[in-house]
Amino acid sequence: MLPTITVDDEKCGNPLQCRLCLLACPTRVLGLGASAAPRKYQETDPARFIVRGVRYPFCTACRKCVDVCPHGAIEVSFDQVVTA
Amino acid sequence: MRHDAEQVSWRIHFGQVVTKEEVDRIIDLIYPIGLMTCACRRSMRGLPDEENFTCMGMGPGMYKWERWPETYRGGMNFLTPDEARHVIDVLNRRGLVHCMYTFGTPYLAGICNCDYPDCGGLRTAVDMGVRVVWKGHYVAEVDADKCNGCGLCVRRCQFKALSFSPSTLKAYIDPFKCYGCGLCRNPCKPDAIEMIDRATLPALAGVW
Numbered sequence: 001m002l003p004t005i006t007v008d009d010e011k012c013g014n015p016l017q018c019r020l021c022l023l024a025c026p027t028r029v030l031g032l033g034a035s036a037a038p039r040k041y042q043e044t045d046p047a048r049f050i051v052r053g054v055r056y057p058f059c060t061a062c063r064k065c066v067d068v069c070p071h072g073a074i075e076v077s078f079d080q081v082v083t084a
Numbered sequence: 085m086r087h088d089a090e091q092v093s094w095r096i097h098f099g100q101v102v103t104k105e106e107v108d109r110i111i112d113l114i115y116p117i118g119l120m121t122c123a124c125r126r127s128m129r130g131l132p133d134e135e136n137f138t139c140m141g142m143g144p145g146m147y148k149w150e151r152w153p154e155t156y157r158g159g160m161n162f163l164t165p166d167e168a169r170h171v172i173d174v175l176n177r178r179g180l181v182h183c184m185y186t187f188g189t190p191y192l193a194g195i196c197n198c199d200y201p202d203c204g205g206l207r208t209a210v211d212m213g214v215r216v217v218w219k220g221h222y223v224a225e226v227d228a229d230k231c232n233g234c235g236l237c238v239r240r241c242q243f244k245a246l247s248f249s250p251s252t253l254k255a256y257i258d259p260f261k262c263y264g265c266g267l268c269r270n271p272c273k274p275d276a277i278e279m280i281d282r283a284t285l286p287a288l289a290g291v292w
Binding site: 010015020022023027028031032033034037038040041042043044054055058 | 126127128129130152153154155157201202207211290
């Protein structure tokens with residue numbers, strides 16, 4: 001069962017500057033990218049930087065990223081709880 | 085899906101682990117050499133550009149860096165071969181694995197200095213078994229007579245190939261997992277780790 005990680009880009013702001021969630025994730029599930037391809041002679045607008053769940057199989061649903069986000073932009077849902 | 089991912093990667097952008105000795109020789113063959121920021125660590129850790137100069141680009145394509153300010157974030161430092169060897173030495177002591185990467189196979193374009201889990205390539209290769217990074221031409225082997233069991237080498241392995249064996253009190257290397265980067269040799273005082281040519285071991289000759 002894989003988790004669902006949603007990031008609200010409007011609330012998130014500039015993740016390259018903030019990067020708290022990237023540093024908090026123990027298994028590097030989150031990845032930083034841009035919502036626009038690199039353009040010739042142009043730097044990417046910081047508002048275009050986004051964080052997404054990338055390596056889902058390694059997510060333990062510890063929710064450290066949720067706790068650390070100052071804007072409450074990340075949600076992690078893990079529908080099925082496996083019990084022993 | 086694994087097969088498809090490998091095919092795309094091999095066509096466009098994949099790498100192979102090389103030892104420091106090999107890099108030192110490669111540096112004499114390439115020109116220009118540009119030290120640039122690492123896209124993987126930017127993506128994984130959001131590293132600021134000034135802390136992130138660990139990738140070496142090569143060839144005349146490097147002269148075009150100003151056209152693509154986002155791809156070459158943080159700019160480009162052009163290095164002489166001796167400066168490049170010094171940088172490689174520093175990164176090696178930091179514990180980073182040297183890999184030769186293609187950009188548009190067969191064109192070689194970079195010497196990346198990678199670590200687990202912050203390199204996208206190593207992460208994909210080690211955790212998912214998708215061979216976007218190939219093993220090198222060597223396999224590390226422990227000489228049990230020389231090994232003094234200090235365990236310093238274990239932390240150098242980025243590939244989960246090296247462990248400390250409690251029953252022998254020596255280092256243990258899984259040759260099937262070893263990528264042949266040679267990093268484990270550096271802290272070894274008794275010089276107990278030797279790099280064996282992969283081709284001389286029939287069972288490993290095809291294990292890339």
